[in-house]
Each structure stands twice: as structure tokens, then as C-alpha cells.
Amino acid sequence: MPANRLNIYLKSELPYLMMIIQAAGDATKPQKQLSAVQEIRLLVCSESPPINELIENGVLPVLVECLKEKGHKSLRYEAAWSLSNLASGNSEHTTQVVAAGAVPYLLELLKSPDLDLCEQAVWALGNIIGDGPLLRDFVIRLGVVPPLLSLVQQDMPHQFLRSVILAIGNLCRHYDPPISAETIDQILPTLNVLIHHEDVEILKATLWTISFLADGSQDQIQMVIDTGMLGKLISLMGDKEDTVRRAAMRAVGNILSGNDEQCQKVLGLDPLSYFPTLAFFSDTELREEILFILRASSRSQKWVQAFINVGLLAKITEILGRGEMHEKAVAAMVISNLTINCNEEQLLVLIEGDVLQPFCDLLTSQFEQLSRTVLNGLRNMFEVSQSLADKVAQTIDECGGLAKIEILQTHEDVQIYQLALNIIERYFGCET
Template identity: 25%
Template sequence: EARVKGVALSVELKAEEDDRLSNCNLNIKQVLPNLLNENVTFTYSLSVENIVNYIYSSDETLQLVAIHNYIDLLNKTIYDGSINDLVNDDIVSRSIELLDNHHNCRLQIEIIRVLIFMSLGTFKQMQSIIKYGAIPKLVKLLNSTEHYITQDIVISLGNIIKNRPYARDIALSHAILPRLAKLINSKISMIFTRHVVRTMFHVCKKSNPPLSFEMIKPVLPVFSYLLTIPNQSIISNTCWILAYLTEGCENNTRSLLGTGILPQVLGCLMCKEKNIFRPALRTIAHIVELGNIYETNAVISAGGLSHLCTFLRNHYMDEDIVVEIVSAIYKMVNTKEQIQCVISAGLLPLLIKILQFGEEEARHIVAWTVMDIIAEGSIEQLNELLNAGLLSIFYNLLEANDHNIVINALDCLIEILRAAEKVGQMEKFITMIKDAGILDKMETIQYQHDDLIYEVYSNTHAFLRGFVYY
């Protein structure tokens, strides 16, 4: 098992190295002509004791030899499958200390290689580099003007921060987000951009409470640009970042809306890749879940309901997706104007279809949506709902084995009659209900042995008895 894990880790390291060098077309000997000392002969197979002695030497050549030997030892533990906790506190602490040696970029590069190896290694190795203060030094080095250094630092920080809230908090306290944002521009390579966004994703990943507006403010301007880059990984991670930042945080949400990014997020709903449309949908849901008119109207004005209608048609058979979509729609039927937008987007027939044939959770949410439309909408909007086929499915809903569905149907019926009563059209609507066979079906409900259903039936029956038409 250890050998299999070792091979997997070595492949990951090799992939990182190949990805970093080949895709960026970097030739270290060309990039660092003054940093490579061709006369240095590296002595391999030093003992750990000699590595410690070399690295604590004031001779930078010996320090470099020590670092190379330590990398070689780390590499051997991976390739021979041992994956042991090769951690020497003296070597690790001294290596991190030498990151401050800004005039020797070659030494910095090799130390960062050590940190990349260890960040992909064991828990003990990871804890060691955090313990001895690697994160603040690496974040500071993001300001380096040397591209080949910053790319490796970004990779290392992403590995260290991944799924470690305490490590992320250290990085945030040293202003990692604005430094990452400064790296993003049209001049850097696609692969470098991908690494930066990946690290930014780990920094912004779901937290409780969410990152504050003050923390995310520096990165807000880059999101719109990132969504224009034709790379699935970059767009997916950007959408997930937006989803994390908008969850339960009104300040963050309003600030993001202020950047004009909403149409781009809605456009991501039309992507075929689930790792793009899923976080985009989650972002839209978080925006409308705040329940504020400003945010909800912003989504509607950007064409959100039309996008959701198309999206719902495309993913009608995906239960989890349907639940998220109808949950978002449910949050957008608070006023007559919003209800009219739902109707104009062509959503009513789809909602009625889900109410009849959908899975349980989606049916409940649609039932609440229908009741809100009835309660908040105009009589014309109620007629639109009935014309979409609402009454025709009530009969079947009253036969359902799930008592919650029956109760929701009866509740909807009462809301319809109350709305009709307000505008003096009670007789018309009771006639429609009779013609649909719903009143006859209601009579059979009183014989059910479910106390909740009988209670709701009794309330509905009592309500109807107040009118001579019944």
C-alpha cells in the first residue's frame, strides 16, 4: 500500500514539474544565466548529519549542496514507496530561514522545491513547514518580479492551504489575496493563471463565517476577466470562488453585483460541464436566498429567469439540480412584478409539470411557490396559473400516498379560493373546481386515517361551506 501511495505521489510531483516547465516553456539555464554556477559539483548521498552541517554553513554553495541532498532524500522516499516522515527540524527551519536570502535566487528556487515536495507529503511534513513559518515568507515572495519563482510559490501555497483553515488564516493575515490578484493579467501563461486561481480557490473555500468584504475587495476586479479565459479549470474554480463568497454574506454579494459580473455567471449556466454550471447555479441561488429586493431584481433584470427556464429544461431529469433551480425560483416570487417575470419567462408549465411528476423535495418547493404566487399575485396571474394546468393536476395530487402532497394541494386550493374571494369571483372559481372533479375527490379524503390530512380537509370544507355555491 505504501508503495502504491509512493508511486501516486511521485506521479503527482512529476506532473506538477512537467506542467510547470513544459507549458511555460521555461529553460532554467536561459532564465537564470547568472544564477547557475556551472563549476559547482554537487555531492550526493550526504548523511542527514552532514546535510545539517552544510545548510548551517555560511557558504552558500554548501547550503545549495545541502538542499539538493535533502531533495534527493525526499525524492527517494517517494520512488522507493516508503513515504516516511522524513522531517529534520534543523533542516526545515534553516531552509525556511534561507528564503530571506533574496540575492540568491537559485537557492530560493531549490528551497521552494523542497517545500513543494513536503507540501505533497505526509501530515508531519506539512505541519513542519507551517510550524517554522513558511507561509508568511512565501506570501511575501509573491511580490517577486521573477516569474519562475512566483509560479512555484503559488503551487506550494496552494498545496499547503488546501483544506487547512488554520493555514489559510495565516495566509490571509499576510494579505495573500491582493498579492495573488496582482499576478493575474493577460501577459502570464494559461498554466500560471490556472495555478493562481487554484490557490485562490483554496483561500476562498467555504468558511464560517465567509471571508469579509475587506479581505475580498482586492480580488473583485479580476473575476470578470477570469471568466473570459477559455479554460475549464479556471472558469470552474472562479465560479466556485463566487459561490463561496456569496454564501450568506450580503456585503460580498452586493460588491460582486457591482462589478457587473452577473450576466457572465448566468452565461455559465449554459455550459455543458457540470463543474461549471453547478457552482454558477449555486452562486445565483446564494444571491436570491438573501431575500432582498435589490439582489433578486438584479438577477431578474440580467435575464436570470429566462436562463433558469432553459437550464431547467436541459436538466429536468437531474433531481438535485431541479431542487436547486426551483429553490431559486421560489425566492423570486415576492411581488406581483416578480411573479409576472416568472410567467413571462415561461416557467409556469415547467413548475406545474414538476408539481405533478417531480421528486418529493422538488414538489414541495414548487407547491410553496404556487401558494406564494396565488397569495401575492393578481387575479390575472392566478388565471395564468390555472391556464397552465394547475387544476387539472389537483385531482391526481389528492390521490397521492404522501400526506404532505395532499396537504399542499388542499392548502393551494384554499389560497385560490381566498384570492378569488378578494376580487368577487368566488362563484366562477368554485365552478371551475367542481368541473375538475376536485370537490368530489375531497369528499373521499375525510375517510382517510391521517389526522393531519383530515385537519386540513376540515379547514377547507369549513371554508367552502360559507358559500352558497358549495
């Protein structure tokens, strides 16, 4: 169809839509049928696709019928492409594609030796799965996982594998409820293969998929650890590609949200040695992932010492003073967490590293959670300090922290004013 003619009908005039849908359903005229399905595909791929109008006028059963034409590759290809785009609309559109009976025929196409045809089915199924847990579980019950995973072969073109891993990623997204442990068990060996892939896009998508799984329960985190991929995950935090590093850091950070034993598995592999200290501020998204890991993982004096040894304290201090507000909040959580498990010697490093000035400046933030975070951190410092108690109090006073704590004694939030009152009475020898 000429481009200018297509533009005329992009507004989806009803007589025209009905005409091409009727032609697409007429198998007695194969060439006209193929042309009509191609025009439908052009419409649904256009900038303003008339999805509602096409569906209301019966395009879905026509396209599903076209998927059945096993002797006509081009027709099936165009129909699968059209269904893929229709399934990428809103949730109602996706549900209607499924209700029209498309999924069983798309699953059949996963077994096609023709990679172009197979890839269109992968895209369509990936869009359906990505709608949410209801349709995801429906497609899983119909058996999508084994044929989808079987497509991950060493000799497959990179572009094809990118489509496959994106569909697998949609299976693993952190919906409520999550996918079953049985399905995760099926998927993880494939992810353990793809995590070694040379293609950056495949590797990045694989890492995000792993991060989705690690963002679940402790049982899911343990399943990821049990694959033996943890060492590779941590090493990829030092990859030359920023997008790979960010995805790897998110996956490792999610694992660190697990129990103490799971965290120790990570810490035992020295993840901080992969942190790019010189380039720490070069990429905003990378910096946020690093902060995410540091916030999640202050579990022991050994971790605190590793944090100090690689020079991260100065970086966190700089963020406390000059970062964006959401970065300051995470940096404050990092410092507060470090104070839970540090010893006196490590506490002295924190104090002499000029942390207290920007840390205390956040006490009177407009965000209550941030005020609580800083107060908790200061209280932790006093609880750790013995011979250093006077030095901690003096430094807090000199940087204006004491005056801010006194102000917080009248805060409307009960937890904040009680924390402030407790610190004043116990460590500054004052009464209200």
C-alpha cells in the same frame, strides 16, 4: 531514486525517513540535499504518504529552511511542493506546517519571477487558507491578498491562473466568520476581470468564487452587485458549457436570496430568458441549479408571468410527478412560492397546467417539511382566488387532494394538522 526502491520505502520505514530528512537538512552537500528533498517530495505525493512519520521526525523545519535558499531554485521548488502536499493533509498537518514558520517564506515566493516556483507557493498557501477561517485569517494578516491578486495578469499562462483563482476561491469560501468587507473589496475587482476570461476552468472557478461571496450577508451580496458584474453573471447562465452555466446559476441564485431590492436587480435583467428549456432535463446538476434559482425568486406577479411565458410550468409539473424526491421537494417549493404572488389569471394557468395532481400527491409524503410546503401552497391558492375559489376546491377534490388533507388533520405535527384543519373548515365548508 529507482521506482522499485521507492516502492520498498512507501511503508515509511523509520531509519530510511530519518536518513533522508538528515540529508535534506545538510546544506554542506547541495546535490545530496536536493536529492533528499526530491525523495521527500516523491513520498508525500505517493498514494499512501507517510505524513505523520515525516512530521514526527522533523521534516517541517528542514523544508522551511530549504525555502530560504534563494540561490537554489530547484531546492526551493521541491521544498514548496512537499509543503503544499503536507498542508493538504488533515487540519492538524496543515496547522503544523504553519507552526513551522512556512507561511512568510511562501509569501516571499509569490513575488518570484519564476512562475514554477511561484505556482508551488500558490498551491501551498491555497491549501493552508482552505483549512478554515483561523488559518485563512492568519495568512491574510500576513499579507497574502495583494501579492496573490497581482498575479492575475493578461499574459499569464492559463494553468498558472487556474491555480491562482483556486487559491482566491479558498479565501472566499463561506466559513464562519466570513472574510472581512475590506478583503472582499480588494478581491472583487479581480473577479470582475476574470469573469470575462476565455478559459473555461478559470471562468468556472471564478463563478464559484463569486457564488461563495454571494452566499453571505446582504451586505456581501450588495458588494457583488455594486461591481457591475450582474449582467455578465446572468448572461453566463446561457453559456454553452454546462459547468459554466451551473456555476453562474448558483451565483445568481445566491444573489436572489438577498432582499427584495437585490432580487429586483436580478429580475430586471430577465434571467429566465437564459434558461435552456429544451435541455432542461439533460443534466441533473444543471436542473438542480435551475430549481434553486426558481425556488429563491418568486417575488412578484411579473416574475410569475415570466415563469409562465418561457414554458417552465410544464417542466416543474413534470419534476413534481417524476423527479427524484429531493427534486420534487424543491419543485413543490417553487410552486408554493409562485402562489404567494400570483394573481387570479396566473392561478388559472397553474390549475389548468395540471399542477395540482402531482402537487397534492406530495401531501402525505414521509417528509413533514414537504407536507407543510404543499399545504401552504394550497392555502395561498385559496387566498388568491375569488371567482376561482370553487374551481380550486373542485380540482383539489377531484385529484384526491381533499382526502389527503383530511388525513393530515390527525398528523402528529401541530403545524401540519392546524393547516389541514384550517383549509378544510374555511374552504370546503366541513367540520371535523
